[in-house]
């Protein structure tokens with residue numbers, strides 16, 4: 001292939017910031033307490049790790065996730081931004097930072113804005129104090145409204161909020177109240193996640209697996225209907241937005257484009273490999289400092305892996321998957337017909353997508369495709 005034939009593929013950067021001021025009972029993400037020593041060690045190694053990136057492309061999207069990236073002090077924000085700017089030809093199309101309402105300040109928001117961040121993702125989970133308490137989420141609804149106001153006052157025009165539904169004991173009225181309050185804030189983007197009882201979390205240790213599949217399905221149906229009716233189009237199983245405010249970073253990862261993950265526990269899909277940085281601040285930092293990064297779950301990406309993932313992640317998106325070029329088109333034809341007969345999947349020429357009924361069973365359907373191809 002000569003240079004002119006080379007097809008441009010987007011490149012994303014994911015920065016994992018593993019610090020949280022408080023511990024939520026349901027959360028299984030890798031995180032550490034934000035002690036000064038931890039933060040300093042993290043920052044030194046992070047700047048080194050970013051220095052090791054050499055790619056002729058600039059980052060199309062950047063995503064600071066956590067943990068709570070919003071916890072970083074202004075000086076750290078400036079240092080990270082400075083080194084990132086030295087690696088880019090232009091400000092990325094989309095640059096997101098996740099914040100939690102209890103660690104927001106106007107000064108930090110101003111630094112994020114000055115650095116070039118143009119999208120805020122705020123973890124709200126619920127506006128209901130009793131549900132927040134059940135989830136072990138240490139924030140008040142007043143803190144949420146105040147944080148949201150600060151974000152807008154600094155001039156961010158692309159704001160997403162995260163909600164969790166099906167907390168223990170949540171009623172349909174409480175869910176609808178959360179949704180009504182969410183849309184009254186008028187964010188550009190809303191993500192809704194069904195509470196997962198993750199292993200080794202305080203919540204699971206306390207309650208075991210408290211999922212109620214029927215209620216989850218009912219609530220999910222209510223959410224889709226409510227948000228669609230109120231101007232938030234669904235574009236992925238858990239994601240809704242106004243107009244064209246879909247998250248470009250997440251969409252590019254679901255489309256199997258490349259991204260580089262930096263920070264402990266960050267995953268990458270890059271140069272034909274998929275891998276995860278070790279989920280330990282000290283081991284990750286030592287590896288970076290010794291030029292011997294410690295990685296786990298290293299998978300060589302074959303055409304087969306990418307084709308399976310293209311179907312599995314593609315079906316999570318409302319747009320679905322174009323099977324025209326997928327090498328497994330023939331192998332899954334029987335499953336596609338079967339799901340179509342059940343009303344779970346729609347097919348137009350070679351394009352397949354889940355129906356609203358199918359979306360309720362997305363994980364089970366993904367498993368069927370996976371089993372058929374593995």
Ligand SMILES: C[S@@+](CC[C@H](N)C(=O)[O-])C[C@H]1O[C@@H](n2cnc3c(N)ncnc32)[C@H](O)[C@@H]1O
Pocket residue numbers: 026027028029065066067068098099100101122123124125162163164193194195196197198
């Ligand atoms: C990567 S987390 C980090 C966000 C940020 N630390 C915060 O909590 O505000 C992104 C989102 O995942 C969701 N999440 C985390 N753990 C979950 C769980 N066990 N079940 C459902 N959703 C979860 C929450 O909605 C959260 O806002």
Ligand code: SF4
Pocket residue numbers: 019020022023024027028029031066067068100123
């Ligand atoms: S949900 Fe967010 S704030 Fe809570 S412990 Fe997990 S990463 Fe930290």
